[in-house]
Amino acid sequence: MDEARTSVNDLAKACSHSADAAEWEEFVRRCVPLASLVAVRVSRLWLNAPSPATVDDIVQEVFLKLCEQERRILKDFEPRGDDSFLGLLRLVSASVANDYFRRIYSAKRGGKVVITPLADGDTQWSAASAHPAAQMQRSTLLAQLDRRLRSALDVIGERDRAFFWLYYRQGFTAEEIAGMSAAGLTAKGVESALRRVTLWLRGEVEPAKLEESPPPG
16 A cells, blocks of 8 residues: 555555554554644633643544544544545544543533533533532533443444534534534534434433433424
């Protein structure tokens, strides 16, 4: 394989089962710029001035994520157009970056976090200004939801999990998420995915905790 002339889609599929150093080196070279860009953008939602070390840590976690479960994300990837893997990479990078900061702020029990809520209507809720007891309850619920989603990757894929957190945690609209995705989904398609994840969660978690706010659409 001439790695330099191979599409990123083909590199992703090759690396899903290959340990060839040249293929992986080219794959990383192609992916690092985009993963770094997404890491910077997400970091700025959490920090005023993210450090290069923070961005590097997130990018490393992105590649660890791609290699999890025997490279499941790479193996499950189905090309849907030229360089469509980069769209998937955007979603994975955003999900990993948000997870990175969730861990940090969960440990600190505080921080500047703006959430599009699962409850109490459509009003944005700031963890920094919430009552401490409500904030802790909220953090516990979100952690519970994330554990459920992580334990059911055969039911809720990484793409839909990323959609869910981009919408509910970071406040992206369905239209904005559709624009980030290479899956060829419209805003309605994203809304359908969000609705499916939310309804599944309602069946897994105590219904009263999620019933206040319906999925979009």
